[in-house]
Amino acid sequence: MRRVLLLNITYEPLTTVGMHRAVCLVLGEKADVLHSDVSGIELRSETVRLAIPSVIRLRRYIRVPHRSRVPLTRAALMRRDNYLCAYCGTKADTIDHVIPRSRGGPHAWENCVASCTRCNHRKADRLIEELGWTLARDPAVPHGPHWRLIGAINDGDPQWVAYLAESSAA
Numbered sequence: 001m002r003r004v005l006l007l008n009i010t011y012e013p014l015t016t017v018g019m020h021r022a023v024c025l026v027l028g029e030k031a032d033v034l035h036s037d038v039s040g041i042e043l044r045s046e047t048v049r050l051a052i053p054s055v056i057r058l059r060r061y062i063r064v065p066h067r068s069r070v071p072l073t074r075a076a077l078m079r080r081d082n083y084l085c086a087y088c089g090t091k092a093d094t095i096d097h098v099i100p101r102s103r104g105g106p107h108a109w110e111n112c113v114a115s116c117t118r119c120n121h122r123k124a125d126r127l128i129e130e131l132g133w134t135l136a137r138d139p140a141v142p143h144g145p146h147w148r149l150i151g152a153i154n155d156g157d158p159q160w161v162a163y164l165a166e167s168s169a170a
């Protein structure tokens with residue numbers, strides 16, 4: 001069940017891989033171990049001893065094809081909006097569709113914002129123009145590999161944090 005963070009040779013996080021695949025990459029000399037698991041547990045075979053990897057880095061550059069849109073998830077949306085309500089700026093605890101779904105608004109990055117429950121209830125099925133509300137900024141699709149790894153930072157090893165920092169997120 002343990003996952004290993006896979007970095008490009010540039011240290012850009014690419015994805016997480018299962019332990020078996022990670023070990024194959026390392027033993028196949030396609031990747032090097034940057035950090036071993038803090039548990040210190042070793043994998044042993046007759047010929048090999050290898051500390052369980054936590055972060056591995058590819059030896060060759062992998063060009064990442066521009067994949068489709070970053071999937072819209074609650075965690076990623078909250079992160080994009082800094083956990084703040086798009087309407088009043090207080091702590092957000094729900095997702096609001098700017099154009100309500102009942103009025104044809106899509107469930108898409110461009111139509112979703114983090115919202116507090118109060119604003120969400122007050123807004124109900126109305127448009128912001130009808131309420132005289134404004135948005136500080138237009139909701140947009142986030143870009144960058146880090147957005148695909150949202151959640152990994154919480155699920156993974158603390159050693160991953162440095163590589164998943166937001167500094168290079170678009």
Ligand SMILES: [Zn+2]
Pocket residue numbers: 085086087088089090115116117118119120
């Ligand atoms: Zn609010």
